[in-house]
Amino acid sequence: MKTTFISTPTLWNSPRSAVARMQSDLAKANQEIVTGRYSDVGLQLGSRAGEGISLRQERAEIDAFASSNATISLRLSVTKNSLDAIRGTAETFLATVVSAPDNEIGPKLIVDGANANLNALTDELNRSAGEQYIFGGTNTRESPLKSYDAKPASAAKNAVDSAFLIKFKVPQSSSSLSSISPADMEGFLNTEFPALFDDTNWSKNWSSASGESIESRISSTERVKTSVSANDPGFRKLAMAYTMASDLGIEKLNPDTREVVVKKIADLLSSATNDLVKTQATLGESERRISNAAERMNLQKDILDKGIGRLEGVDPAEAKTRVDALTTQIQMSYSLTSQLRNLSLLNYL
Amino acid sequence: MGLSLALNTARSSLLSSSAQMAVVSRNTTGATDPSYSRKIASLVTGGGTARVVVGRASDNALFFKMLETTSSAANEQAILEGVEKLSKTVGDTDLNGSSAARIGALNAALQEYANKPDDANLARAFLDRAKELTTTLNEATTTVQSVRQDADTAIKNSVDRINNLLAQFDTINKTVMRGTATGADITDDLDARDKILSQLSEEMGITVVTREGNDMAIFTDSGVPLYERIPRKVEFVPQSPYSATTKGAAVFVDGVQVTGKTSSMPLHSGALVGLVKVRDDIAVTYQSQLDEIARGLIETFAESDQKAPYDLPTLAGLFTYTGGPAMPPDPTPLGLAGQITINLRVDPAQGGSLERLRDGGINEAADPTLKDEYKYNPGPGTNAAFSGRLFELSEKLGAVRTYDPSFGLGENATLQGFAASSASWLEGSRKASVTSVDYRTTLLSHASEALSNATGVNMDDETAAMLQLEKSYSASAKLISVIDEMLRTLLDAVR
Numbered sequence: 001m002k003t004t005f006i007s008t009p010t011l012w013n014s015p016r017s018a019v020a021r022m023q024s025d026l027a028k029a030n031q032e033i034v035t036g037r038y039s040d041v042g043l044q045l046g047s048r049a050g051e052g053i054s055l056r057q058e059r060a061e062i063d064a065f066a067s068s069n070a071t072i073s074l075r076l077s078v079t080k081n082s083l084d085a086i087r088g089t090a091e092t093f094l095a096t097v098v099s100a101p102d103n104e105i106g107p108k109l110i111v112d113g114a115n116a117n118l119n120a121l122t123d124e125l126n127r128s129a130g131e132q133y134i135f136g137g138t139n140t141r142e143s144p145l146k147s148y149d150a151k152p153a154s155a156a157k158n159a160v161d162s163a164f165l166i167k168f169k170v171p172q173s174s175s176s177l178s179s180i181s182p183a184d185m186e187g188f189l190n191t192e193f194p195a196l197f198d199d200t201n202w203s204k205n206w207s208s209a210s211g212e213s214i215e216s217r218i219s220s221t222e223r224v225k226t227s228v229s230a231n232d233p234g235f236r237k238l239a240m241a242y243t244m245a246s247d248l249g250i251e252k253l254n255p256d257t258r259e260v261v262v263k264k265i266a267d268l269l270s271s272a273t274n275d276l277v278k279t280q281a282t283l284g285e286s287e288r289r290i291s292n293a294a295e296r297m298n299l300q301k302d303i304l305d306k307g308i309g310r311l312e313g314v315d316p317a318e319a320k321t322r323v324d325a326l327t328t329q330i331q332m333s334y335s336l337t338s339q340l341r342n343l344s345l346l347n348y349l
Numbered sequence: 350m351g352l353s354l355a356l357n358t359a360r361s362s363l364l365s366s367s368a369q370m371a372v373v374s375r376n377t378t379g380a381t382d383p384s385y386s387r388k389i390a391s392l393v394t395g396g397g398t399a400r401v402v403v404g405r406a407s408d409n410a411l412f413f414k415m416l417e418t419t420s421s422a423a424n425e426q427a428i429l430e431g432v433e434k435l436s437k438t439v440g441d442t443d444l445n446g447s448s449a450a451r452i453g454a455l456n457a458a459l460q461e462y463a464n465k466p467d468d469a470n471l472a473r474a475f476l477d478r479a480k481e482l483t484t485t486l487n488e489a490t491t492t493v494q495s496v497r498q499d500a501d502t503a504i505k506n507s508v509d510r511i512n513n514l515l516a517q518f519d520t521i522n523k524t525v526m527r528g529t530a531t532g533a534d535i536t537d538d539l540d541a542r543d544k545i546l547s548q549l550s551e552e553m554g555i556t557v558v559t560r561e562g563n564d565m566a567i568f569t570d571s572g573v574p575l576y577e578r579i580p581r582k583v584e585f586v587p588q589s590p591y592s593a594t595t596k597g598a599a600v601f602v603d604g605v606q607v608t609g610k611t612s613s614m615p616l617h618s619g620a621l622v623g624l625v626k627v628r629d630d631i632a633v634t635y636q637s638q639l640d641e642i643a644r645g646l647i648e649t650f651a652e653s654d655q656k657a658p659y660d661l662p663t664l665a666g667l668f669t670y671t672g673g674p675a676m677p678p679d680p681t682p683l684g685l686a687g688q689i690t691i692n693l694r695v696d697p698a699q700g701g702s703l704e705r706l707r708d709g710g711i712n713e714a715a716d717p718t719l720k721d722e723y724k725y726n727p728g729p730g731t732n733a734a735f736s737g738r739l740f741e742l743s744e745k746l747g748a749v750r751t752y753d754p755s756f757g758l759g760e761n762a763t764l765q766g767f768a769a770s771s772a773s774w775l776e777g778s779r780k781a782s783v784t785s786v787d788y789r790t791t792l793l794s795h796a797s798e799a800l801s802n803a804t805g806v807n808m809d810d811e812t813a814a815m816l817q818l819e820k821s822y823s824a825s826a827k828l829i830s831v832i833d834e835m836l837r838t839l840l841d842a843v844r
Binding site (some may be wrong): 004005006007008009010011013017022037041042043044045046047048049050051052053054056057058060061064065067071072084105132136138139140141142203208210212214215217218223224227232239344345 | 355380381383387428436439440441442443445447449450452453454456458461463464465466467468563635728729730731732733734735736739741743765766768769770771772773774775776777780781783794798801803804805806807808812813816
């Protein structure tokens with residue numbers, strides 16, 4: 001008579017293979033509790049594994065931006081302080097020039113003030129922060145301006161001296177400067193002198209800065225200018241004004257000619273101040289955009305982290321429940337196995 | 350006379366009880382052997398004698414089902430082992446060791462460097478990320494080729510095993526045929542023959558035909574004869590070492606090609622099928638995806654002629670390869686991912702200079718009168734914060750490129766996206782493989798259990814049979830002594 005038949009090997013092996021499987025599941029569940037992620041993320045996600053990688057790629061990019069933006073903010077705030085200083089000095093000097101008395105003290109005040117201010121301007125423009133010359137444009141490893149009254153004479157001073165000599169046939173130190181007419185001086189100040197500060201001559205004699213300011217990427221979609229070049233028109237006008245005031249021998253000029261020069265200096269100073277204000281406004285705009293970008297990127301970071309967590313994370317409570325269930329099952333299977341041992345006819349013979 | 354007949358019958362009853370006891374002890378010995386089938390002692394009585402015929406519990410349908418499931422499980426298992434080794438090149442997403450993650454790190458380093466191009470530390474960091482990327486691609490190529498090599502070696506071992514088993518089968522088959530002809534007890538030989546068949550089915554799918562006189566013929570599941578009167582030769586030429594351009598050889602059974610795309614009678618299951626799939630299909634596809642990534646990197650970071658009339662060729666920049674500085678040809682050369690390397694002209698450790706990353710000029714025109722043809726930085730001076738070239742590189746790295754749709758990863762993707770898709774594809778294959786192996790293994794264990802239940806030994810059953818036999822033996826022995834008594838009584842009466 002054929003009834004359902006079970007062979008001894010099947011009977012004895014049935015708990016064994018099941019226990020092996022449960023034990024490996026138990027090990028996996030334990031690991032998941034500890035790490036909070038799937039024990040084999042690639043296996044779990046399958047073809048979504050690339051998503052996890054992409055999210056992390058984006059996260060790394062945002063971290064890179066956060067790090068560069070910190071450096072950029074430093075440079076912007078140092079630049080802002082320098083610009084404030086330069087503008088303040090220019091405004092004070094403008095007041096001095098306009099209110100200078102007409103006797104011998106007036107011109108002396110102007111000349112001394114201009115010398116000091118030109119040196120101060122040079123120092124400010126040669127400022128460095130974070131190992132960069134911040135006014136060098138993209139040429140940040142070279143100091144932008146050479147000192148005007150360096151010994152031996154700087155190229156700038158030589159250019160001014162030779163232009164003066166060519167026009168007026170005498171050097172600035174001559175005693176016959178009082179014979180220069182206002183019209184002549186006017187002509188000099190409107191043509192030959194400004195030519196010394198145009199693009200070519202400025203880059204040749206005065207500044208080794210690059211005309212390109214540093215462009216930075218502050219987020220994956222925005223690029224802004226984050227530095228000021230010493231070749232900016234405002235600085236050139238200031239340099240022109242200070243040189244005009246200090247090196248054209250105004251103390252020796254006759255009062256009418258001096259008048260012309262002083263008027264020109266005042267014009268230049270106010271125009272330069274306007275330019276500087278505009279530059280500061282642009283920088284302020286950049287600063288604002290950087291802080292907005294930083295806020296946005298913080299939010300993005302949170303979203304990405306949450307995304308990664310959702311994709312790969314495991315609820316530890318659920319994993320613990322699994323561990324408990326598996327432990328109970330394994331124990332039951334152990335007790336069944338030991339009971340099977342006693343289920344043999346031989347014990348009853 | 351009645352008594353002598355009774356005596357003879359009792360004698361043969363004793364013999365048959367002993368024979369049945371022998372069968373019980375054989376069964377008890379083989380109880381835990383999975384390839385042992387239960388021997389059944391059938392008692393044939395007639396004409397005053399009892400004879401024991403030893404038969405064997407067998408179920409052909411279940412047996413062939415088990416062979417089938419063994420082959421499928423072995424097939425999927427071979428594929429899984431190969432894919433698991435390949436997926437080590439992707440690793441856990443948290444470790445950021447995949448080529449996709451390294452490209453992401455390169456991109457981040459490039460961004461930081463582009464925002465402060467005069468910082469030598471950032472330049473150094475960028476170069477280090479680039480080195481890590483080329484190392485990852487090179488090592489991945491090595492892993493892929495070693496997987497192919499391992500598969501090739503495993504195929505060789507499998508083919509050797511098959512040839513061995515066929516030789517053993519030949520011996521056993523002849524024994525079985527001889528035993529059937531002479532009427533001997535061939536049940537143990539039949540067990541051994543079935544065991545060889547199940548070992549054979551692990552290596553390749555087989556179909557079995559039983560012929561006259563218990564002869565067996567074995568065919569592959571595609572119909573090529575493996576054993577017909579004599580064992581057929583299974584041939585395979587292994588290759589070593591493996592490089593990306595090596596083409597693996599096919600397996601030949603009896604002169605017929607049974608693996609590979611050009612085979613007219615290809616195998617359907619068994620470890621051989623899985624191994625060949627890993628060696629010639631999965632690993633090769635993954636290698637070509639890696640090669641495509643390498644190509645993308647070389648093309649993205651290449652330098653073009655910066656001076657009119659812009660007639661000099663585009664040459665390899667930061668990333669170059671053994672065939673550089675010319676651009677890699679179309680179609681992408683096999684194994685490019687193993688050849689990609691950092692250009693010497695950029696690496697300070699090899700006499701290059703880091704500034705060339707920012708300024709260009711990694712390449713120089715062949716004509717010595719042309720200077721700075723490939724220089725991107727216009728100056729003045731060192732122009733150390735020149736970011737134009739770096740931003741250009743960053744944009745190109747994030748640009749969408751076209752890929753061959755035969756990769757199955759879509760036609761348009763950024764380089765990072767393509768690399769991530771490649772990782773997805775691999776992990777997806779692994780997940781599918783694991784599921785498949787689970788399924789097939791379960792089927793196999795069910796089939797094995799069913800077969801075991803039909804043909805296996807139950808110890809309690811045997812023990813109970815043993816008790817019965819003990820009783821019948823003592824009954825026969827008692828009978829003999831009683832008859833002996835009766836005869837003695839008769840003979841005493843005559844004396």
